[in-house]
Amino acid sequence: EPEVTQTPSHQVTQMGQEVILRCVPISNHLYFYWYRQILGQKVEFLVSFYNNEISEKSEIFDDQFSVERPDGSNFTLKIRSTKLEDSAMYFCASRATGTGRETQYFGPGTRLLVL
């Protein structure tokens, strides 16, 4: 069964450094999402992406964040200058288009630790 994959599984970085989190959505899916989960808290929406542009973003997704689909398979989340409070598990998700295809499928996550 096709799965969303994410790399790396863990990333440790120093405050102020840039990080790029990578995702490979399920092929033929056209909606892509990033969510995050701070330890012990609920899953929060960051951004959605469709047709090579951001569809919607939350207040968390400020100017330090950006997303890109650099080729036909990858979907990346970049944090330009990491802060301590960016430490979280970051999940990528994808969804197919069409009626009856509302389910978002999540990857295993990247655990980001900012020191």
Added chain:
Amino acid sequence: AQSVAQPEDQVNVAEGNPLTVKCTYSVSGNPYLFWYVQYPNRGLQFLLKYITGDNLVKGSYGFEAEFNKSQTSFHLKKPSALVSDSALYFCAVRASLSGNTPLVFGKGTRLSVIA
């Protein structure tokens, strides 16, 4: 604004007994409702969804959920719990109004099934 409430942080049940994990929601318009499960150090795994039709929906691993519009609830149930069902369960909602509305998650309920 959309919201999801999972009133119980923890649910304990003996193996073989029925289990219920509660979820109530608030959304403008018709809801799309989802349950996801998260095992330790893993991503979010889709269990089941309600989009339209029968109020009782069946999903993976013997789980089911009942949509109750008047009570705005979508409780997750299983007739006979297994120890392997022990995990963190998230209820999520999105409005059906537009194609790329993100999911809003509850804070999660930790289910512990005791042998």
